[in-house]
Amino acid sequence: GDLLEQRRSFQEGVFACMYTLVRQSALSSWHFVVLKIVLEGLMPFIVAFNPSTGWDIDTGNPVWQVVRWAVWRSPIMRIYSYNVYIRIMYVMAGAVLLAVVGLIWLTIAMRKQEQSKWLRQMATMLHVAYELIFMIFYVSFLDYLVFTANCRFTDPSKEHEYFTGVKCLQMPHVMHMSVALVAAVVHFCVTALLVVASSDLNPLSLSYLASPDAVSRLKILAAKAAFIIFAADLQSWPKIQTVLMSIAVAFICWYNFRKLPFYRMLVNVIWCSLWICVLYTCLMLAVLELRKDSSLARRRQYTLYVLYGIFPVLAGGIVVCGVHAWWAMRPARKFEDLPSFRDVRVQKHRFAHVHEVELLSRVMRRLDADGGVEEDAAMLGDAVIRAGMLTFPNSPFLYVLYANFLLEVRKDGPAARTQLQLAAKHGPSLVERYQIYCTLEASKRLKDGRDGGMDLQAYIEFR
Secondary structure, eight states: OOHHHHHHHHHHHHHHHHHHHHHHHTSSSSSHHHHHHHHHHHHHHHHSSSSSGTOOTTTTTHHHHHGGGGGGGHHHHHSHHHHHHHHHHHHHHHHHHHHHHHHHHHHHHHOOOOOOHHHHHHHHHHHHIIIIIIIIIIIHHHHHHHGOOBBBBTTTTTBSSSSSSSTTSSTTTHHHHHHHHHHHHHHHHHHHHHHHHHOOTOOOOOOOOBBBBBBHHHHHHHHHHHHHHHHHHEEEEEHHHHOOOOOOHHHHHHHHHEEEEEEEEHHHHHHHHHHHHHHHHHHHHHHHHHHHHHHHHHHHHHHHHHHHHHHHHHHHHHHHHHHHHHHHGGGGGGGGGGGTTTTTTSSOOOOSSSHHHHHGGGOOBBBTTTSSSHHHHHHHHHHHHHHHHHHHHHHHOOEEEEHHHHHHHSHHHHHHHHHHHHHTTOOHHHHHHHHHHHHHHHHHHHTTSSOOOOOOOOHTTTT
């Protein structure tokens, strides 16, 4: 009993920390969103396309001199010494630790004095720090930290692949490497929590990068981590490295392509197309490494294939992803032919999985001049969700999804809380329990007509 209560208290504390961050609205302008999307494509591209991986790159080119700093590990290790690299690593590891400690402190403080102005300012500053460290520069941070383990472990010398004379299994590098890897694990875990925290089941969310599909984004995040580790730490085995990199990026492309994790289709199309460009680069690198001819001329040839081919690949990716996004939403039209939107027992479409229900319910995202949902669109979305609930009657996710629909579209708080109670009775996962918590917080704001506090009691009723 006591152990179970402690586990629940810990879970509620984590939820409160996560919710503290996502309540902030800093860095939400379209300028910032464009920068984030560009970096989402540029950083993994630089991980795969840099001088360390064997490309014949003109490192003196002004464009390269600028873009290479998107992933700062490569320029730092080339310009500065091993000692400077390690000092910067400790600064980055310290930033990760301070961010975690700061969030825990802020959550405790805000529960005691929610309306404090300076605490809200601190929350905004911490939100910006988390966005930069864990979300925007996730690739660069993780790449820098795990590179300390890029060692020739199968070689008797056990030296670092790049830093000559550095023995990986001897002091002091073994200590530096341990700190870096622990920081990398913490960084990944916190980023995963942020991905879950930023999931938004509000069907009317106006955020440019709003996403309701936390599970798919977590899988993509794990694949990105694998891709970074393969690229940074397997340079002693280039053939294996390039194949594994290609597999990891192919997984990312497939999930972005199939799942359409963001509400806005334009974001889905561009996001997926950028990763297709990264996949193209990785495949070119794999072909180059697997061929017997790895001369400088051959490397120059494949480098030009990437530089000249990347933009046609991007254009083709946009077309393919755009057509698929349109095709994936077509089944929603079937519900327009129902005799009555309330009569969803007439099976108009066989849902393949729970995610498809949420995907098709996005047809309700049509707003009128006043910013509200068009009534026909709302009724259509309602019909899609309820039809999905008939197909998957034991899905906690769909109950939470419908609760958000009732709350945000119908403004019916009591009905939404009823759906949350039903969700809690169907064994929700950890992610779904957090979504229940967030929806309850939103329902309290609707009830109070103001920003609610971090009261956990309402959530406890639904555990």
